[in-house]
Amino acid sequence: AVASAVTAAATALAARAAPDASRFYWTEALWDTNRVGRLDYVSNQSLQGILARLGVADRPVWAVAVLLTLCVWAFRTRRAVVAGEWTTAFALTALTACLVSPITWVHHLVWLLPSFAVLVRTGHPRIAGALYAVLCTSVVWLWFDDASGVDGFLGGNTYTWITLGLLLWLPAGQLPA
Incomplete structure (x- = not known):
């Protein structure tokens, strides 16, 4: 529960600091396995x-x-x-x-x-x-x-x-x- 809460908070903080980069990561980059091999x-x-x-x-x-x-x-x-x-x-x-x-x-x-x-x-x-x-x-x-x-x-x-x-x-x- 603590790890999940920290992850959620860090993700929200990152989204607030860089909304476009966060949106790109969560909607495109994360799902594109070709980028890693x-x-x-x-x-x-x-x-x-x-x-x-x-x-x-x-x-x-x-x-x-x-x-x-x-x-x-x-x-x-x-x-x-x-x-x-x-x-x-x-x-x-x-x-x-x-x-x-x-x-x-x-x-x-x-x-x-x-x-x-x-x-x-x-x-x-x-x-x-x-x-x-x-x-x-x-x-x-x-x-x-x-x-x-x-x-x-x-x-x-x-x-x-x-x-x-x-x-x-x-x-x-x-x-x-």
């Missing part, structure tokens, strides 16, 4: 990036994927909050943001770091280290020119698979005693 670019490691590389440009398909992801997020985050695991809830929220964003460039995956802290805290330092090592590679760039086929589908989306896996299996509500 192609959706199918291999560096876009979001759900929409996967769909774009598959040639699925249907917004309803993306909306369903986002809705399912948000349902998983809500369930798992609620479990973490009930257990008082605020770091886990934060990590799950960061993972979800990377997945549902229309474009998640690989440098946005810095938001996966809180999940590694959760893994270490819950007794899984090797998994955290292995995932961190993979994320530090440029493995998705092996499919820069061609992300087709099964290998392109699996390898060109490696970071998205890791993010999805963490959303589904990050320990939540299971801190050791």
Whole structure:
């Protein structure tokens, strides 16, 4: 609630200070994904990036994927909050943001770091280290020119698979005693 109120206040202040720029941003620039790059670019490691590389440009398909992801997020985050695991809830929220964003460039995956802290805290330092090592590679760039086929589908989306896996299996509500 506090973050939403601050966002609304900052947005209103910006609109008052620069109404034309604000109007342009909210009515045109925000919705123009071409200004930030192609959706199918291999560096876009979001759900929409996967769909774009598959040639699925249907917004309803993306909306369903986002809705399912948000349902998983809500369930798992609620479990973490009930257990008082605020770091886990934060990590799950960061993972979800990377997945549902229309474009998640690989440098946005810095938001996966809180999940590694959760893994270490819950007794899984090797998994955290292995995932961190993979994320530090440029493995998705092996499919820069061609992300087709099964290998392109699996390898060109490696970071998205890791993010999805963490959303589904990050320990939540299971801190050791």
